[in-house]
Amino acid sequence: MDTTFKNTKNSKLNKPNGCCSSHSEDLHSDDDGHSHDHDHSHEHGTGSKFQMFFPAVVSFCLLLIGIAFDHYFPQTWFTGWVRIAWYSIAYIPVGFPVLKEAFESFRKGSLFSEFFLMSIATIGAFGIGQFPEGVAVMLFYSIGEIFQGLAVQRAKSNIKLLLDQRPDSATVLEGNKTVLKKASEIAIGTIIQLKPGEKLALDGKLLSESATFNTAALTGESKPDTKKKNETVLAGMINLNTVADVEVTTAYTDSKLSKILKMVQEATAKKAPTELFIRKFAKIYTPIVVYLAMAICLLPMFFVSNYVFSHWLYRALVFLVVSCPCALVISIPLGYFGGIGAASKNGILFKGSNFLDIMTAIQVVVMDKTGTLTKGVFKVQKVVPVGIPEEDLVQYTAALESKSTHPVGTAIVEYSKSLNENLKVTDVEEIAGHGLKGKINGKEVIVGNAKLMQQFNINYDLEIDDSPFTIIIVAIDKVYSGYFLIADEIKEDAKDAIQSLHKINVKTVMLSGDKQAVVKAVAKELNIDLAYGDLLPENKAEKVEALKSQNQKVAFVGDGVNDAPVIALADAGIAMGGLGSDATIETADIVIQNDQPRKIYTAINIGKQTKKIVWQNITMAFVVKAVVLILGAGGLATMWEAVFADVGVALLAILNAVRIQRMKFE
Structure with missing residues (x-):
């Protein structure tokens, strides 16, 4: 049995009374931790697929032979009870499971289920002598059910293969x-x-x-x-x-992978407003169409002079077949589920289909700086030697800094790649908050900030004081010898991420606890609309609240523990999951697993494409069904058109829904 949704006690979906309850169960686990996959969709192998299709194949062959005996190769014996028995045998392989489900639904107090509609429509067709059509409706309905089950299984399996990589x-x-x-x-x-x-x-x-x-x-x-x-x-x-x-x-x-799996498993519990509306709609819609079908059959008795019961019953049965809201109730959650799967494939975890909808409405993306737009690691960005070869400046500075554990010193040592073993470092003195002093091969080397240079009366280029980034100045034998510019490295795709957001008219804001000068410089380089520095966690929350008070949909992206409260406050909280804190990942609605800012745009794009597909399905289902319902009520549509309006539209909607997992979103 498929275990994608095993041990997920909080992911249970409410089964709609209207229809398609078997497949809504396919999208969750029960409280006992076992998947409630429908009988025809819980296996994946070639043998099991043959078993799934075998009843339909038997029914189809018997139906074709019966139609041939009726119209193309007439047989004198193929009449009366023999004909009825033949079509009844053709009906049983595909009809019995549905009749059984209808009985079970009725026993549980849900009369107006999809199984009930199909049962009375096909039994009614037999009652008025339309045996081939009765078999055909149930046959194609059953084939549709199988394909729906396979589509659900494929969506689940894709996520399982992407995420559940743990060996036993x-x-x-x-x-x-x-x-x-x-x-x-x-x-x-x-x-x-x-x-x-x-x-x-x-x-x-x-x-x-x-x-x-x-x-x-x-x-x-x-x-x-x-x-x-x-x-x-x-x-x-x-x-x-x-x-x-x-x-x-x-x-x-x-493990982090276990948490990721749990997040995806629980995602189906948080349904989008569209999905919730359709489920409520099905509960009201289905009984209404049953009563309308009864009216179509019986009311003309009082108004039509040449009323023939069997003719109007046939119209009512066509109306019932068409009315099944299967295409809506299955394809819509499958569309959202496909969106979650597509996001997982792109390294993004949505904790609910409702957040796919929210991302489509985002107007402002607020981002933390360190760890979100920058790597959170000090790197040497620039080396400026003065009166000394650059290689010598780097080696002398790295040799002295190798005696320190300060992150800035570590950045210079890493930049040097390898230390010059011929340089002998002695008399190292660390001057707290300022830098280092020591001797290298007898030369006095001072490495530190501007205050350290001033302390030793060393003249240096005063223009570097205006830099917003960390400047490490070097003096050898009391002579200014150059400087290192050290900054938190901006992520490779950060600029591209901001450009992509601007293209879809999303405003960008950066909030940081770093000093304003640094924040301003990063914002200028990335072309961010607004940037605020020197902020405490509570100040970040105030900024997000101010944006929300302007009736703007706000997403906040962060990675640190101090970002968790702001993530919880935003309409959509996004966590950088690769290096992000557990608290932030737990609080977030969406997790970007590889820490790439570009994925913010991807998440919005996936949300928009998912919503687009869902509304395409809704529109297609309503239009086709409305047309065939009107034609059926007027006697202009047969059971064959009814089959297309129900099963055909459902299959088209499902094919459209699974299409999202093949799309490119970058």
Whole structure:
């Protein structure tokens, strides 16, 4: 049985009384944690598909033979009870399951179900001697049900394949031996060994010096990611190049991938307004059409002089077949479910179909700076030597900074790539809040900020004081020798993300706790509309509230623990999930797994395309059904047109709904 939605107690959808209850069950699990897949859709193999279609094939063959005996190869024996028995046998393989479901629905107090409509329509057709049409209606309805079930299963399987990458077991190191153990039984602190090509089963900390991983299952990013010793590695990552040792830090059920799976599983519980409306509509609509069908059959008795009961009953039966709102009640949730699946494929997790709708209405995207638009890591952006070769300036500075643990110093050491071993560093003195002083091969080297230079009366280029970024000035033997410009590196796709949002008329705002000068410089480089710095978490919340008070739909994007309250306040809270805090990811409505700002635009685009497809389905279903209902009531449509209006439109709507998972959204 498919386990995509296993152990999801909060994802239960309310079964509509109107119709299609079997398929609405396909989109959730019951409280016992087991999927309630309909009989014809719970298997995936070739053999099981044959079993699913076998009753329909038998019925179809018997129907074709019966029609041939009726019209093309008349047989004297094919009359009376023989003919009735033949078509009854053709009806049973496809009709019995539906009659059984109708009885079960009635027993549970839901008379006006889709199964009830199809049962009375087809039995009524038999009652007036329209045996081939009665069989055909039930046959095509059953085929439609099978394809609907397969569509639902495909949507579920796509998400399962994208996300549930956890292997069931892992190789555990016990002394000098390796033992294969169930992942669910491995304790925190255990060391597991990961061979090249293997998937990591649990979250952990890398003990090996370095290893390269394929992270596509978690982030949607195809580019390999190299991790260094003590960095976090997550369940679902695939080791690419060397044997790696990992210390388990999180239990199997608490891994980030488990949380992601749970988020997607629970997404179906939060339904979009359109979906909720259609479900309520079906409950009212279905009994109304049953009473209208009765009126079509009986009222003409009082107004039509040549009234023939069988003729008007036939019209009523056509009306009933057409009236099934199956195309609406199945294709709409499937459309939203497809949108969630397409988003997952693009590294974005929507925690409910309602958030797909909300993203279509977003007018302002408010973003945190550090970790959202920038990488949150200090990098040397520029080196300006004065009276000394650049290589010498970098090596002297890196040699001294290698004696410090300050992030700025680390950035300079990393920039140098490798330290010059011929440089001997002595007499290192750290001057708190200012920088470092020491001797390198006998030369006095001072590295620090402007205040440190002033302290030692060293003249430097005063223009660099106006820079909003971190400036590290270097003096050798009391002579100004150049400077390093260090800044938080802007993400590669940040500018593209802002441009894309502007193209769809979405206003951009940046909020940051960093100093205003830095925020202003980043905003200018990225062309952000408004930027505010020097903000505390409560100040960020005030800014978002001010935007919302102007009747604007606001999305907030952040990654830190301090962003969680603002994410909760926004109409759509978006978390950067790769490096984001657990609190922020839990609070967010949408999670971007690979931390790319460009995905904000992608999320809006997926929401818009999903809503477009849903409304295409609604319009198509209503128009076709309205036309055939009118024709049927007037005696101008037969059961064959009724079959198209019900099953045909449902299949077209489903094909349209699953189309979203093949779309490109970048």
